[in-house]
Amino acid sequence: MINVTGLSKRYGGYLAVSDVSFEIKKGEIVGFLGPNGAGKSTIMNILTGYLSMTRGTVTIDGYDIIEDPEKAKKKIGYLPEIPPLYTDMKVREYLEFIYDLKKVKFPKKPHIDEVLKLVRIADVQNRLIKNLSKGYRQRVGFGAALIGNPDVLILDEPTVGLDPKQIIEIRNLITRLGKNHTIILSSHILSEVQAVCERIIIINRGKLIADDTATNLANKLSKERALFARIICDEENMLQTLKTVSGVKSVRSMGKVETGAFEFVIEPEQGKDIRQAVFEKVAAMGKTMLSFADNTMTLEQVFLRLTDATDEELENMLGDKGEEE
Amino acid sequence: MIAVFKREFKSYFLTPIGYIVLALFYAFLGFVFYNYYSSGSPDIVSVVSAPSLISIFFVPILTMRLICEDRRQKVDQALLTAPVKLVSVVLGKFFAAFAVYALCFAPTVLFELIFATKVKMNSMSYFYALLGALLLGAALISIGMFISCLTESPAVAAMLSIGVNLIAYLMPYFSDLVKNQKYFGWLSKVFEKMAFMNAYESFNNNIFKIADVLYFLSIMAIFMFLCVRFLEKRRWS
Numbered sequence: 001m002i003n004v005t006g007l008s009k010r011y012g013g014y015l016a017v018s019d020v021s022f023e024i025k026k027g028e029i030v031g032f033l034g035p036n037g038a039g040k041s042t043i044m045n046i047l048t049g050y051l052s053m054t055r056g057t058v059t060i061d062g063y064d065i066i067e068d069p070e071k072a073k074k075k076i077g078y079l080p081e082i083p084p085l086y087t088d089m090k091v092r093e094y095l096e097f098i099y100d101l102k103k104v105k106f107p108k109k110p111h112i113d114e115v116l117k118l119v120r121i122a123d124v125q126n127r128l129i130k131n132l133s134k135g136y137r138q139r140v141g142f143g144a145a146l147i148g149n150p151d152v153l154i155l156d157e158p159t160v161g162l163d164p165k166q167i168i169e170i171r172n173l174i175t176r177l178g179k180n181h182t183i184i185l186s187s188h189i190l191s192e193v194q195a196v197c198e199r200i201i202i203i204n205r206g207k208l209i210a211d212d213t214a215t216n217l218a219n220k221l222s223k224e225r226a227l228f229a230r231i232i233c234d235e236e237n238m239l240q241t242l243k244t245v246s247g248v249k250s251v252r253s254m255g256k257v258e259t260g261a262f263e264f265v266i267e268p269e270q271g272k273d274i275r276q277a278v279f280e281k282v283a284a285m286g287k288t289m290l291s292f293a294d295n296t297m298t299l300e301q302v303f304l305r306l307t308d309a310t311d312e313e314l315e316n317m318l319g320d321k322g323e324e325e
Numbered sequence: 326m327i328a329v330f331k332r333e334f335k336s337y338f339l340t341p342i343g344y345i346v347l348a349l350f351y352a353f354l355g356f357v358f359y360n361y362y363s364s365g366s367p368d369i370v371s372v373v374s375a376p377s378l379i380s381i382f383f384v385p386i387l388t389m390r391l392i393c394e395d396r397r398q399k400v401d402q403a404l405l406t407a408p409v410k411l412v413s414v415v416l417g418k419f420f421a422a423f424a425v426y427a428l429c430f431a432p433t434v435l436f437e438l439i440f441a442t443k444v445k446m447n448s449m450s451y452f453y454a455l456l457g458a459l460l461l462g463a464a465l466i467s468i469g470m471f472i473s474c475l476t477e478s479p480a481v482a483a484m485l486s487i488g489v490n491l492i493a494y495l496m497p498y499f500s501d502l503v504k505n506q507k508y509f510g511w512l513s514k515v516f517e518k519m520a521f522m523n524a525y526e527s528f529n530n531n532i533f534k535i536a537d538v539l540y541f542l543s544i545m546a547i548f549m550f551l552c553v554r555f556l557e558k559r560r561w562s
Contacts, residue, residue, distance in 0.1 A: 011562075045402075048406040049405065049406055050402055050405050050406050050560065051560050052560045052561045069408075070408045070409070070410070071408070073406060073407060073408040074408040076406065078402070078406045080399065080402045080406075082399050084398070084399050084400040084401070084402040084403035084404075085398075085400065085403075086332065086336070086398075086400055087398065088336060088339045088340065089332075089336075089339070097328055097331070097332050098403065098407070100327065100328030100331070101328040101329065101403070101404070101407045101409060102407050102408060103408065103409075144403065
């Protein structure tokens with residue numbers, strides 16, 4: 001549905017987006033994740049034809065955004081970071097304007113009624129946009145993106161400025177829309193991306209640094225996936241015993257953490273699952289295990305690791321990507 | 326184009342601008358009309374051409390927000406990502422301003438009818454004068470709209486447009502000024518051609534020259550073209 005190859009954007013001497021390529025299939029919900037100023041909005045603005053790229057190509061459903069802008073734009077509903085609203089218009093009036101602007105073919109009144117209902121702004125349809133709160137404005141902008149029922153929805157931080165209840169509403173709406181739309185959603189809120197997106201593209205300093213599902217990303221980065229065990233025992237004795245468990249690469253003690261209990265970090269050999277073996281060993285020794293945890297990285301940790309990493313570290317972390325494909 | 330036209334035209338009357346411009350214009354026209362009417366010399370051409378000088382000041386008021394306001398409020402994102410050509414956005418905005426301008430001259434139809442009851446007149450001269458006024462306005466609007474592209478502040482756009490219009494208005498004087506200069510005498514001819522008031526005047530003298538019509542149409546075309554190019558360029562920079 002969306003095909004991006006070698007996309008770069010230069011503002012004067014500043015390279016805002018550098019050589020980004022990805023492909024999004026029909027019906028996917030993809031999250032763009034990145035810290036502020038990473039280039040998410042710039043990429044979205046290029047995808048929607050608001051900005052032009054310095055290099056690279058973008059095609060939407062086979063139509064090049066530069067060569068065939070009208071056909072490509074017809075496929076897209078765009079909600080920019082700041083919803084573009086004529087604040088001196090009423091909500092309904094504005095949606096009617098967008099309807100005319102997009103040259104939509106559906107019957108006008110039912111279509112606009114439907115959109116108003118979908119984003120829950122029917123109750124403010126006759127109010128001036130300038131008198132609406134940020135949350136409502138955001139939803140009017142969302143409504144405008146939905147006018148004409150485009151195949152692709154590009155949403156730049158759709159839940160910014162909303163209260164928690166509204167955030168949940170909008171998320172549910174996105175999930176519902178995701179059933180028959182292709183959606184790109186940007187955010188710097190991880191839980192949001194995790195909640196609605198199947199696939200995550202992480203962008204940092206204008207570069208695409210990861211493109212995978214949330215679980216895969218977490219797995220990929222937890223090579224040093226270690227187990228944390230808190231056991232009531234004699235430190236030295238336990239260290240020696242744990243080392244003998246098959247599949248264990250190394251064991252370290254973190255020292256005494258509670259009365260009589262020590263925390264051990266047990267690292268498995270590559271690809272080995274040692275949880276059962278370790279547990280049984282400790283049980284066989286008649287020692288009490290207070291806690292036993294796997295340090296699966298949360299998406300939050302993944303994100304921080306990736307965006308803080310230098311290029312070299314990234315290479316190491318994601319280096320196996322090429323081999324897998 | 327029609328969507329943009331409708332929205333922009335309406336917006337003149339959502340803010341006081343449309344009402345203020347129309348009210349002032351009608352007051353001025355009414356005053357001029359009353360003078361000619363009561364003095365017993367019903368000269369419709371003089372009434373229609375009287376506001377040409379004030380057009381220089383009030384057309385920028387109509388055009389100042391046309392493009393820069395969109396950009397300031399970031400609404401241009403809605404326009405530029407919609408499946409419409411830039412040309413139709415620019416044309417829609419142009420015709421909206423032009424429609425308000427044309428409305429300003431609506432009462433002159435009435436004045437013409439009132440004068441006609443008094444004396445027998447050549448209604449072609451009224452038609453030419455009106456055509457001249459509309460063409461002049463269209464040219465000023467396209468200039469103002471282009472300037473509105475260049476800045477993000479409506480106030481700056483208005484000041485710049487008034488400045489440019491004044492310079493254009495004063496071109497015949499500049500032309501005279503350099504006529505006898507030793508080195509810059511040739512500039513006189515250039516200035517003369519740039520003075521659109523010369524082209525405008527002939528409409529008021531009951532002369533219809535296709536060249537004058539083309540002159541104004543080409544000013545419009547050039548500035549609207551520049552306007553489109555500027556909006557386009559902004560995407561690339």
